[in-house]
Amino acid sequence: QVQLQESGPGLLKPSQTLSLTCTVSGGSISSDGNYWTWIRQHPGRGLEWIGYISYSGITYYNPSLKSRVTISLDTSKNQFSLKLNSVTAADTAVYYCARRERGKYNFDYWGQGTQVTVSS
């Protein structure tokens, strides 16, 4: 059973960089065919796909965030990370990490989410 757990600072000031880590247990992030994903939910709104990184390190980002987002793998720690530059209040959200498998178009395992608030 794959489990994911997000971690990172919960409070940021405008213009800072959001940095979150997702620790994966019950499976290797290097396993062939896995795509490690970040999704967020703004207060009172639906979910937004941020992007994902393949098991081989290829990234895919939502065009609306592409200029500010970086997703990376740390295979030594079985973790993957999200960095979002130049945050504003509009980036206040609950951030989730999740897994997608190759050939499938859904997210079968999710973390519980971590709240990130951007405020001066």
Place this chain on the structure above:
Amino acid sequence: QSALTQPASVSESPGQSITISCTGTNSDVGAYNYVSWYQHHPAKAPKLIIYDVYNRPSGVSNRFSGSKSGNTASLTISGLQAEDEAEYYCSSYVSGSTLYVFGTGTKVTVL
């Protein structure tokens, strides 16, 4: 890319059935049979309950079923139980570079 449209809330008594709609466009829901549904209880990890329009992952109750007609997908929950009270989100693969779009979410209340 706009979010898929879902009703904000649905309420029904235990044992009854409800259907939640998810309306998109011919670039997402209407274009692909890659609609999935997620159940989200507060402070818990969202759970995949339907994928590829009507398939259930192993371990998901057969009280959950999915369907699609044109640009609208639907989730039906039959024999409603207290534990079904949660937020439900649909999602679809979408053409272009956005790749995935989610619904606005539906709060299900079991009366």
